[in-house]
Every structure is written in structure tokens, then in C-alpha cells.
Amino acid sequence: MRSCRATALGARNGAGSYTNDGCIGGIAGISTVVSPPETVKAGYLGQLSEVGSLSVTGTPASVNEGGASQLGGAAAMDDDTITALTGSEVAWNAPSWPVSSISASGLALATNVYQNTAGNFSGRYFGVLGSGSLLVLDSLPDNYGTYAGDGLPDSWQNQYFGLDNPNAAPSVDVTGTGQNNLFKCTAGLDPTNPASVFWLRIEVVAGQPNQKRLLFNPRWTDRTYTPMFRTNLVGGADWTNLLATTVSDNGAERTVTDTNAINNARFYRIQITCP
Ligand SMILES: [Ca+2]
Ligand SMILES: [Ca+2]
Numbered sequence: 001m002r003s004c005r006a007t008a009l010g011a012r013n014g015a016g017s018y019t020n021d022g023c024i025g026g027i028a029g030i031s032t033v034v035s036p037p038e039t040v041k042a043g044y045l046g047q048l049s050e051v052g053s054l055s056v057t058g059t060p061a062s063v064n065e066g067g068a069s070q071l072g073g074a075a076a077m078d079d080d081t082i083t084a085l086t087g088s089e090v091a092w093n094a095p096s097w098p099v100s101s102i103s104a105s106g107l108a109l110a111t112n113v114y115q116n117t118a119g120n121f122s123g124r125y126f127g128v129l130g131s132g133s134l135l136v137l138d139s140l141p142d143n144y145g146t147y148a149g150d151g152l153p154d155s156w157q158n159q160y161f162g163l164d165n166p167n168a169a170p171s172v173d174v175t176g177t178g179q180n181n182l183f184k185c186t187a188g189l190d191p192t193n194p195a196s197v198f199w200l201r202i203e204v205v206a207g208q209p210n211q212k213r214l215l216f217n218p219r220w221t222d223r224t225y226t227p228m229f230r231t232n233l234v235g236g237a238d239w240t241n242l243l244a245t246t247v248s249d250n251g252a253e254r255t256v257t258d259t260n261a262i263n264n265a266r267f268y269r270i271q272i273t274c275p
Contacts, residue, residue: 049077049078049079049081050078051075051076051077051078051126051127051128052075052076052078053075053076053128053130054073054074054075054076054085054090054123054125054128054129054130055073055074055076055130055132056071056072056073056090056121056122056123056130056131056132057071057072057073057074057132058071058072058132058134059071059072061134061135062134062137063110063134063135063136063137064110064136064137064140065098065111065112065113065136065138065139065143066111067109067110068107068109068110069107069108069110070087070106071087071090071092071106071107071108071123071132072084072085072086072090073085073087073089073123073125073130075125075126075128085125086105086106087105087106087107088105089125090106090123090124090130091123091124092106092121092122092123093121093122093124095119095120095122095134096119096120097111097117097119098110098111098112098117098119099111099119099120099121099134099136102121102123106123108121110134110136111136112144112148113137113144114138114144114147114154114155114157114163115154115155115158116136116137116138117136117138118133118134118135119133119134119136120132120133121133138154141153141154141155142154144158145163145164146163147163147168150169150170151170151182152168152170152182152185153185160190160192161191161192168181170182170185174191175191175192175194175196176194177194177196177197179197179198183198185274186223186272186273186274187218187223187272188223198216198218198272199216199217200214200215200216200268200269200270201215202214202215203215205257210261210262211257211259211261212257212258212261212268213255214227214255214258214268214270215253215254215255216253216254216256216270217252218253219249219252219253219254220252222274222275223272223273223274223275224273225254225271225272225273226241226270226272226273227241227242227256227258227268227269228242228268228269228270228271229242229258229266229267229268229269230266230267231263231264231265231267232265232267233267239271242268243260244258244259245257245258245259246259
């Protein structure tokens, strides 16, 4: 399909898919659409040109889930010029998830995702197809489908269990290790591997009766491990951070030495905090 546009002396005269340019001298303007009425403007050079290719983009190119992006386009004509197109000038096709809809004016809406996901969209201008993608960011980690609002990141649940799997619930322990999904996610474990466990071992320190050595594994650099203690499990003071310590790491294993283990009994635990 042909369109008519100016190649010199300034802007073309056109609206929507209609374009018309006047021409120098007695050469008539050429139009491709009957309505709106064409207007011949003196001093313009007109020629026929075709849309060679169409690029379509969203502004912004990435949005949070639930957000919107304004689509638009640029048509490369066969005379090597570029025509910028508003969202209303492109005929949009149905987009792919997680782009949920595109209005006639080219406003694209993004739905919830469980991980950063690119949705594809496409549209036509004078019969020429252009395609693009909109990156939808997983800005809220716990809002997707049946995994929404359960306290675990939906991306983690999908990674190990796929979508809509009841075994992904926080309280479930499918491997029977005694550590449920909430703990496994926090500790950075594989919830589908029975060998993937977090362990804590307490050792005496030879020749140091007032010291105890705590060893635990695995330790990940993106988590915080806070050793805590109390002297009575059923009463007395609550769990308290262990302050007098020395720490050393060997790969995924960390050794914390309590250098002030002066009580008759001390109980220890490691508090793990995710990023
Ligand atoms: Ca999300
Ligand atoms: Ca969740």
C-alpha cells in the first residue's frame, strides 16, 4: 500500500493513516484516503513512498507489574526517512502475557508476574508488521496466582514446584527433612533434595572450658546469620544475641566460637535473615 508524504521543505500534512502532500507547480497532491478532505499546500515537494519496515516500542520499555506503558512506532520509508507514529496510528494485535491488553491509543497494561518477564506485542501500519516487547518487573514478590500472600517469594515456589502446586506451601516438607519450605527458602536450600539440609553442631573447645564452638552449614553470602543463646528453654531470659565471639569461614561452613560460655547450660540457635 502506498502513502504520500513530503520529502523536503518540512512537515507533511496528515492525520491517522491518512497522508497527503501538496506539490510544487501544477502537479496535484496525491492522497491514499478519502477522508478527511485533503488540502494541497503550495511549496511542498511530493512523491510516493512505501513503508519499508515498522518498529514499535513502549515508553517506558519496562514497567512494574500492574503498570502501563505507552506504545508507539516509527515507520522507515523506502525513501530512507523515518515517520514517528503515535499509539493511535498503529493497529495493535492482541499481546502475549504478561501484557494483558493494548488500547486503541496504544496504552499497554501489564499484569502480575512471578519473575521478570518480557511480553510481546505487535501492530501494523499500512499493512507492515512491527513487533516489540515490554519487560514486566516482578516488583512484588508474593502476589502471583495461588502463591500470592503466603510469605514465600513466588519465583522460588515456581522454580522448585512449578505453578499451582500445593507442595509449595510454606508449611510443607516434601523431602521429610524436618525443615519446611519456609525454613528451606530462608536458609537457601533445595526443597526437592532430601540431602539439602541446614545443620548446626556444637563442640567443646579443648583446654577452654568457658568456650563453645558452633559450626553450621550452608552459609550464603547474601544472608545474615545471627548466633543467639539462652540458658533456659522453658523460662528465664529470651533468646539473646551472642556477642563475645570469633568467626571463621571455610566455604559454605561457618564456625562461631562463643568465648564467654560461662553458664552451667547454654542453648544455641542461628537466626537466618534473607535479603
Ligand atoms: Ca510478583
Ligand atoms: Ca508466595
